[in-house]
Amino acid sequence: xxxxxxxxxxxxxxxxxxxxxxxxxxxxxxxxxxxxxxxxxxxxxxxxxxxxxxxxxxxxxxxxxxxxxxxxxxxxxxxxxxxxxxxxxxxxxxxxxxxxxxxxxxxxxxxxxxxxxxxxxxxxxxxxxxxxxxxxxxxxxxxxxxxxxxxxxxxxxxxxxxxxxxxxxxxxxxxxxxxxxxxxxxxxxxxxxxxxxxxxxxxxxxxxxxxxxxxxxxxxxxxxxxxxxxxxxxxxxxxxxxxxxxxxxxxxxxxxxxxxxxxxxxxxxxxxxxxxxxxxxxxxxxxxxxxxxxxxxxxxxxxxxxxxxxxxxx
Amino acid sequence: xxxxxxxxxxxxxxxxxxxxxxxxxxxxxxxxxxxxxxxxxxxxxxxxxxxxxxxxxxxxxxxxxxxxxxxxxxxxxxxxxxxxxxxxxxxxxxxxxxxxxxxxxxxxxxxxxxxxxxxxxxxxxxxxxxxxxxxxxxxxxxxxxxxxxxxxxxxxxxxxxxxxxxxxxxxxxxxxxxxxxxxxxxxxxxxxxxxxxxxxxxxxxxxxxxxxxxxxxxxxxxxxxxxxxxxxxxxxxxxxxxxxxxxxxxxxxxxxxxxxxxxxxxxxxxxxxxxxxxxxxxxxxxxxxxxxxxxxxxxxxxxxxxxxxxxxxx
Numbered sequence: 001x002x003x004x005x006x007x008x009x010x011x012x013x014x015x016x017x018x019x020x021x022x023x024x025x026x027x028x029x030x031x032x033x034x035x036x037x038x039x040x041x042x043x044x045x046x047x048x049x050x051x052x053x054x055x056x057x058x059x060x061x062x063x064x065x066x067x068x069x070x071x072x073x074x075x076x077x078x079x080x081x082x083x084x085x086x087x088x089x090x091x092x093x094x095x096x097x098x099x100x101x102x103x104x105x106x107x108x109x110x111x112x113x114x115x116x117x118x119x120x121x122x123x124x125x126x127x128x129x130x131x132x133x134x135x136x137x138x139x140x141x142x143x144x145x146x147x148x149x150x151x152x153x154x155x156x157x158x159x160x161x162x163x164x165x166x167x168x169x170x171x172x173x174x175x176x177x178x179x180x181x182x183x184x185x186x187x188x189x190x191x192x193x194x195x196x197x198x199x200x201x202x203x204x205x206x207x208x209x210x211x212x213x214x215x216x217x218x219x220x221x222x223x224x225x226x227x228x229x230x231x232x233x234x235x236x237x238x239x240x241x242x243x244x245x246x247x248x249x250x251x252x253x254x255x256x257x258x259x260x261x262x263x264x265x266x267x268x269x270x271x272x273x274x275x276x277x278x279x280x281x282x283x284x285x286x287x288x289x290x291x292x293x294x295x296x297x298x299x300x301x302x303x304x305x306x307x308x309x310x311x312x313x314x
Numbered sequence: 315x316x317x318x319x320x321x322x323x324x325x326x327x328x329x330x331x332x333x334x335x336x337x338x339x340x341x342x343x344x345x346x347x348x349x350x351x352x353x354x355x356x357x358x359x360x361x362x363x364x365x366x367x368x369x370x371x372x373x374x375x376x377x378x379x380x381x382x383x384x385x386x387x388x389x390x391x392x393x394x395x396x397x398x399x400x401x402x403x404x405x406x407x408x409x410x411x412x413x414x415x416x417x418x419x420x421x422x423x424x425x426x427x428x429x430x431x432x433x434x435x436x437x438x439x440x441x442x443x444x445x446x447x448x449x450x451x452x453x454x455x456x457x458x459x460x461x462x463x464x465x466x467x468x469x470x471x472x473x474x475x476x477x478x479x480x481x482x483x484x485x486x487x488x489x490x491x492x493x494x495x496x497x498x499x500x501x502x503x504x505x506x507x508x509x510x511x512x513x514x515x516x517x518x519x520x521x522x523x524x525x526x527x528x529x530x531x532x533x534x535x536x537x538x539x540x541x542x543x544x545x546x547x548x549x550x551x552x553x554x555x556x557x558x559x560x561x562x563x564x565x566x567x568x569x570x571x572x573x574x575x576x577x578x579x580x581x582x583x584x585x586x587x588x589x590x591x592x593x594x595x596x597x598x599x600x601x602x603x604x605x606x607x608x609x610x611x612x613x614x615x616x617x618x619x620x621x622x623x624x625x626x627x628x
Contacts, residue, residue: 137530137534138530138533142456142566142567142569144569145569174544175489175546176495176544176546176566178566181490181569181570216451216452216571219452219571220571223570223571230488230490230570232489232490250569251569252456252490252492252566252567252568252569253456253566253567254566255456255458255459255495255564255565255566256495256537256544257530257533257534257537
């Protein structure tokens with residue numbers, strides 16, 4: 001087993017340590033991507049990048065209808081990769097959509113997002129996790145602060161910080177419908193969390209995370225480092241948020257009438273494949289952390305509209 | 315018993331009806347107040363008014379230290395008017411602070427706020443309810459949408475819409491620490507709520523409201539009427555929010571490190587005294603709805619700094 005550079009949940013006190021990996025993994029072979037130097041610099045400083053309307057309204061309409069189809073197709077399934085609301089049959093998430101042999105598989109290869117991921121991670125990339133999320137208005141649940149990397153490292157064996165999340169927002173994100181909040185600069189520090197990981201933690205943590213929760217002192221410290229800033233990923237439908245795997249983020253509940261839905265891909269460097277979980281426990285299921293038949297993505301030039309016509313002809 | 319102009323929770327379906335009372339109760343005898351015509355107009359249109367830093371930083375410091383003293387003095391009390399967090403001894407609210415014979419009694423009479431209340435309500439005013447609130451960071455609870463008047467009418471017997479809340483914010487309110495959200499214009503409509511009122515409802519409703527909750531269709535309709543707007547009462551410490559008794563408001567949880575505290579007075583017109591609750595049930599306790607020895611407030615010219623010195627000399 002590899003050396004654990006980012007220990008967490010091993011019974012110790014909460015602790016903040018410096019990040020040991022580059023943020024932008026600059027590689028001349030991937031420097032021709034779509035991002036400008038100021039984008040790279042902003043990602044290094046803030047730990048995220050938001051592009052307004054990277055997908056246009058027609059493309060968003062297609063995505064929304066495909067999201068609805070996927071939801072409908074999965075409504076009667078009782079599998080782990082379909083997350084329903086506790087106590088009801090309402091769907092919240094469907095995982096592994098990048099393997100659906102259809103629209104979302106093509107979207108996951110779309111060069112607009114893949115080439116940006118390659119440029120930031122300095123290598124070819126693959127997807128470790130994907131999902132569509134539908135969060136209703138009025139009763140959208142809070143998601144407490146967390147670093148994805150803390151979980152992916154501890155529970156999935158992701159060795160280094162060389163991954164990022166890409167969220168394509170399909171509904172307008174306002175200040176008042178529970179937008180993702182991010183602590184700028186928090187990705188430069190690793191918050192080692194107290195506690196230990198229960199077996200099969202993922203079965204409850206997808207609904208409400210109870211382990212891998214940063215302590216209040218660490219959170220206050222991170223916000224102080226950011227001079228008190230807490231950023232919100234607001235923007236119109238079609239916007240795309242890239243955020244670094246270790247950026248501390250969370251969201252308040254949503255009592256507004258406005259639902260929120262998004263498509264979510266986690267791109268990992270092909271040089272950062274998952275190993276054994278550093279918790280020493282069994283790996284999480286494939287739908288949460290892809291390990292099998294890992295191949296780098298070949299970016300897809302197809303325009304989404306064209307693909308949509310192909311779907312309709314099937 | 316008076317005719318119930320605003321029936322609610324009497325087993326019927328949710329229903330939206332027009333407001334039957336004026337919003338600004340214009341009365342020449344009280345037209346010399348501090349508010350300008352454009353303030354009155356804005357209150358009529360939006361159902362609230364926010365004044366940035368109506369109290370200065372020194373005054374806010376005094377208020378915060380008085381809040382702390384009041385909290386400390388009440389920490390060991392186990393009375394209904396002291397609201398603690400479920401499962402812990404952490405204090406959230408202390409009620410009836412306008413009867414404390416000290417700082418908050420004087421603040422409740424401060425002419426900066428009382429004369430504005432008189433001008434809006436077109437009469438002398440008294441306080442039906444007051445409290446200080448302390449909401450911690452990281453775990454501030456959500457408060458779902460509600461109209462205060464719906465509760466005050468049904469549970470307290472407030473006959474007409476001729477009251478307002480005055481919230482003096484003692485901490486900066488940001489977009490990301492769970493600010494009060496208001497639906498502009500919602501005060502022009504009355505949402506009659508389904509269900510019925512349980513006996514002694516207040517014992518649980520102060521922690522989490524379960525009755526008098528507007529239905530989703532009515533909420534969506536109100537937001538549509540506002541052209542989709544949901545306003546947030548953000549602003550620096552010392553700001554004062556006046557909001558009409560029937561303005562639909564709520565707040566998301568607060569996962570930020572920033573706590574929130576405020577002083578809260580409900581001013582009612584002396585011509586709108588509480589009657590028997592329209593639910594037909596027993597009135598709520600005095601600390602939630604003052605009925606005894608009601609006298610109009612005589613506005614107090616004292617500067618708060620002066621008063622603070624008096625307190626220190628006691």
